[in-house]
Amino acid sequence: MPENGNGHARKVGATGLCPICGKITSEKFRPFCSKRCADIDLHRWLAGSYVIPGSEDSDEDGAESAAEPAAKPRKDEEN
Numbered sequence: 001m002p003e004n005g006n007g008h009a010r011k012v013g014a015t016g017l018c019p020i021c022g023k024i025t026s027e028k029f030r031p032f033c034s035k036r037c038a039d040i041d042l043h044r045w046l047a048g049s050y051v052i053p054g055s056e057d058s059d060e061d062g063a064e065s066a067a068e069p070a071a072k073p074r075k076d077e078e079n
Contacts, residue, residue: 016025018033020040032038
């Protein structure tokens, strides 16, 4: 089972356990047990703790990196 960052095993699915602390979830804060655990999860998102590993060789939009030389202007665009 995956861990939730505090050493507790995280049970995922229809069990109704908080993904942060492993306690039974509260309907008000679902899928968490409390506002505290919801805030911990939000902080992890905002801090960038949840990331998908990947390479950094190109920009997000697929453009090549700025390390390549710029294209030469055409003769009719020089002045």
